[in-house]
Amino acid sequence: MDLEAIQDPGFLKSYSKKQLSQLAEEIRSFLISKLSVTGGHLGPNLGVVELTLMLHKLYDSPKDKLIFDVGHQAYVHKILTGRADRFDTLKQYQGLCGYPKMSESEHDVWEAGHSSTSLSAAMGMAAARDLKSENNHVLPIIGDGALTGGMALEALNHIGHEQTNVTVILNDNEMSIAPNVGALHNVLGRLRSTGGYRRAKEDLEYVIKKIPALGGPLSSTAERMKDSLKYLLSKGMFFEEMGFTYYGPIDGHDFDDLHNNLMYAKRTEGPVLLHVITKKGKGYQPAEEDASGAWHGPGPYAIDSGDMKKKAGPPAYSAVFSDTVAKIAERDERVVAITAAMPGGTKLDKFAKKFPNRMYDVGIAEQHATTMAAGLAAEGMKPVFGVYSTFLQRGYDQLVHDVCRQNLNVVFGIDRSGLVGGDGETHQGVFDINYMRHLPNMKILMPKDENELQHMIYTAYKNDDGPMAVRYPRGNGYGVTMDEDLQAVPVGKWNIEQEGSDVTILTFGTMLPIAKSAAEQLQKTGVSARVVNANSVKPLDEELLVQLGEENRPILTLEEAALQGGFGSAVLEFLHDRGIASMQVKRMGIPDRYIEHGSVDLIYEELGLTATEVANTVKEIVPSKKKRA
Structure with a gap:
């Protein structure tokens, strides 16, 4: 099929399973080829090909609202909604955006580059639908990593309480950008291993219905049997306790399994959660083998070998940051590093290898990370939070209330400060000076090169007078000579x-x-x-x-x-x-x-x-x- 000729996903309505399978292969080949030149979020999109095809086959976008959390996983959606012919310009100046964008298509009903927003948006859209007495489906597609974001849990709680008709598609590939962490990740792991829950529950209900309605003790016994089965199979059934009807786990690469469960969801009143298991990077071996690393969002690469087309050059600012923190940590056991699901991006994975007991990856939870750092500092530790400028925005109240107000010695290594290029509006790190400058007790530094950066990180560590942020850009330094000895630089002296x-x-x-x-x-x-x-x-x-x-x-x-x-x-x-x-x-x-x-x-x-x-x-x-x- 000529993917670049697609204008609307309506053609999928008549497609057979065989045709869908062939189209899935063509889409994967298309993505692997195009992104080898432009770069982009390859791994996440290879993992959702079948899921996206089935969603567009069974639902009517844009009447039915497909809300992609983050947007890392929306490339297939873009192909099916008439934008395949623009993939040569992906993430380039005035080219195709790497995230959903309303100005590109009526099918992009929500824009997001930060995670964990889709469920709140879905609740809002569903509430608007109900207030207007309209009839359409609302389907947020959220990754398992995004569920570690507090906002997502707040929305789950509200949707379950209101019993709103929303179908949550949980795309579970055991990854965010890095492998997921936390208790909720473990809950999902248990659910993955108890795939017979829904089918066993339905079989039991069928048997119970066949028993004559004798009432009384038999009826209450049947309900207890169902409850016991639920806890036996799912060890708590987290989502059902939140008020959702849970379907899953579902094979996200099996069209029959997807079709059957989506049809179940369509017929179910109230909130539904479909737990879909996918493989990040599916269909391209290098991406499957390293889904949590460079293949999440690679630059240009050689298709046959999988080799990245990176130019050798000076060290990246993020690497200098991480190396400096590790160098300081060798001398001071109080130094602790924190990341919010970005150990690779911030290069703190290197720190983690040296000091595994002093490295905390809290998941996509910048609010928690910021206040956790404040708690560490309150007890005399030297916490260093490595975070992208655009993601620290998510922890603003914690900066105000927990760090700066208490004048605690937290070091913020603010990566990707300034313009970041291809990731665009949601990722440009141009607001951090503005949202930190007016906070009492906060100090803000920015180096002219990688050598000054290492000295500034040391300065922030030595500082005992409240929080200090060292902001630095994306990309590599200038190749300047790096001093062996770290020195504190004068703060407030240009x-x-x-x-x-x-x-x-x-x-x-x-x-x-x-x-x-x-x-x-x-x-x-x-x-x-x-x-x-x-x-x-x-x-x-x-x-x-x-x-x-x-x-x-x-x-x-x-x-x-x-x-x-x-x-x-x-x-x-x-x-x-x-x-x-x-x-x-x-x-x-x-x-x-x-x-x-x-x-x-x-x-x-x-x-x-x-x-x-x-x-x-x-x-x-x-x-x-x-x-x-």
């Missing part, structure tokens, strides 16, 4: 990278090389620019800012972060509060909108965060120098 007499550019992190390049361009036009590495975003270097105010020369602030409430705003506030507001101050950074996916360099171009645009902006605030251009 470094002048190069002197200049006409204007001062205040910047940090990834924007520092751009500022230096702009200064070189300006020098050729007769404009002398001072470039300052403002590596302490909070606290500011107040002494230097007062000096700049006394000089009364223009200032340009430059940041790869949201402008509203960001670093530039902090500089303006300080100058205003000190009555030093007479000089011209211009801010450059991320505007007040969400930034879509694409290569970081192309996004820089779009946003005007390039050396040329920085130079042009400087010329606007140094008017006397324009004629020299």
Whole structure:
């Protein structure tokens, strides 16, 4: 079948099992081929081919709401809803989004790049359906890893209490990005091993119905028999106790099993949970063998060998972070590392190998991780929470209430700060300065390179005056020389990278090389620019800012972060509060909108965060120098 000719999933209604099986093979081949060039979430999507085909065969999207939790598993859905012809542009600038996106298709009814949101969204959509007296199905498709998120459990509790007609598809592949952890994971493991529960229960009910209705003791005995069977087979039947009708485990790669159980669900009143067992990476051996590692979301790769097409280069910032934490931990047994289901992404899996008893993977539970770190710090330990910028947003109240309010010495290694490229709007790490800067007691640092990063991690560890966040970008460093000995850096003291007499550019992190390049361009036009590495975003270097105010020369602030409430705003506030507001101050950074996916360099171009645009902006605030251009 020509997948790129598909416009709508309606054709599946008439497909036989044989045709579905052939289509499943074609879709897997298509994904393996296309993603070998573009990269993308291969493993999760190979695992849900049959499930997605059967959902679209038996339900009527978009009338029936298919809500994909996270979106890692929505590629097959995109193919079936008319977007196969765009897969060559997957995750590229102005190309196909790697997650569900409403602007792409009416079949994308919910957008998500963070996990554990689908059940709450489903409850809302089902409630709206009922209030409007409409008739449609609502089906959140959620992974077993996402169930470790507290929000998902809150929604399960509410749906079960309200007895709302929602069919939850639990895609259980024993993985999130990394292998799942926790008691709930163990519950699912027991359920996987008791696959005869539903069939045995139905057989028992059938037998009971055949017995003449003698009433009294026999009736109550029958109910006790059913309850005993439930506990015998499922050791608690977690989901039924939550108010759901449970069907499963179901073979997620068997069309007959999927069809029969989905039809059961259609006929069942109230909330239903279908426990579907799938294999992450199914159909491609390298992805099956390493589903929790690089094959969750690989870059380009060679199909035949499975070799990744990665270029050798300087160490990744995340690796420097992890190595530094491990180096410190060798000297101090109080150091404990925490991750929220991202040991590989944060590179803390390396730490775990060295110090297995001092590494905690809490699952997709950033709220819990943040407060757990606070609890560790309250007892004199030195917790380090390695977390992506965009995921720490999920623990905001815990930052406010449990960490900063109690002024506890928690180290936050904030990975993927700034633009992250292909993962787009839901993953751009551009808000962390804004949501942390106004919190009392919080300090925020960002290094100019990988060597400064290791010293900042050590600084945060040595700090005994409350929480400290060290933010660093996605990707590799610059290949600078790494110092052997770790040293604490002054907090709130900026470094002048190069002197200049006409204007001062205040910047940090990834924007520092751009500022230096702009200064070189300006020098050729007769404009002398001072470039300052403002590596302490909070606290500011107040002494230097007062000096700049006394000089009364223009200032340009430059940041790869949201402008509203960001670093530039902090500089303006300080100058205003000190009555030093007479000089011209211009801010450059991320505007007040969400930034879509694409290569970081192309996004820089779009946003005007390039050396040329920085130079042009400087010329606007140094008017006397324009004629020299």
